[in-house]
């Protein structure tokens with residue numbers, strides 16, 4: 001099988017015209033936004049042109065299905081609120097290219113997927129979580145984004161495109177090509193990373209509620225200031241995590257909504273996201289206890305109300321030995337001595353899909369290790385090497 005690099009790059013660049021940020025190659029294409037749906041319609045037409053049967057489930061997960069049993073390749077085409085052009089998009093267009101090339105060469109049957117809301121506008125890899133049975137649709141429907149819009153409302157915008165459920169039994173494995181989104185391959189000068197495992201994640205909203213008041217007249221000792229509570233909480237967990245974490249453990253307060261967010265008002269309420277990731281489920285649980293205990297301590301000391309939102313999460317998973325072996329053999333052929341195995345600190349749809357079939361992943365370098373940012377990029381030679389390794393692995397699995 002020989003991939004058509006020019007056709008692959010043309011489609012990859014075309015996809016970034018949907019939600020083009022106007023800043024570098026960056027995109028603004030969150031799940032169910034107008035550009036996301038327009039991109040899915042365009043992808044559907046490309047899948048159709050490639051001889052694949054277009055199917056879209058109730059969540060808006062888009063499939064191009066080959067006849068008979070097939071290997072599933074793909075990723076996601078939604079982006080972060082301000083995202084890069086390759087995160088997810090690379091895996092979808094690479095899958096399309098390998099499906100087309102395999103068909104042209106009389107190779108194995110390949111189906112393609114673009115999962116919905118991998119980037120977590122509503123939760124954590126929502127589309128693949130529902131498709132794999134990890135999250136019931138009725139539960140997903142209740143999830144809300146930071147502005148209060150629910151999945152039930154948002155997915156309505158794609159309802160007329162839905163063709164019904166897509167049977168996972170027709171796929172015998174799933175492989176996802178992705179950018180690394182970290183510095184390892186870029187710094188080592190290698191071209192390919194074969195993933196060993198994907199870390200686990202926990203994510204929940206925390207609310208401190210005190211008393212909104214005048215910023216000029218309220219003495220410091222009488223304040224119930226929500227920002228001060230969050231700040232104290234942050235300092236304390238950073239100290240308390242020290243005895244529990246490893247150098248690869250990460251935690252992030254990435255979204256903060258402070259009420260009413262005005263210079264002359266002591267803020268009465270703060271809602272913030274607390275997210276933590278690690279390869280060890282026990283460590284994730286120990287961190288959860290520290291978070292809950294510390295927040296309760298801060299709220300008690302300041303006589304404030306405390307509320308925790310639903311805890312979303314995914315367990316750490318190992319990649320399938322056989323699929324991973326094919327990727328390693330293909331990497332050694334296409335990029336001899338310029339590849340390595342490595343774990344993934346980013347989340348991927350592959351975690352959910354691993355519940356229902358064998359999965360594996362491969363990475364190409366991210367320039368400067370930058371991702372989830374408009375600057376995200378990868379050398380074209382590395383993008384092409386990634387697709388070639390994927391195609392070769394598919395042939396080896398035959």
Ligand code: GLV
Pocket residue numbers: 118119345346347348
């Ligand atoms: C997905 O992009 C993640 O947050 O790792």
Ligand code: MN
Pocket residue numbers: 076087088118178347348
């Ligand atoms: Mn991604």
Ligand code: MN
Pocket residue numbers: 080087119372
């Ligand atoms: Mn991402």
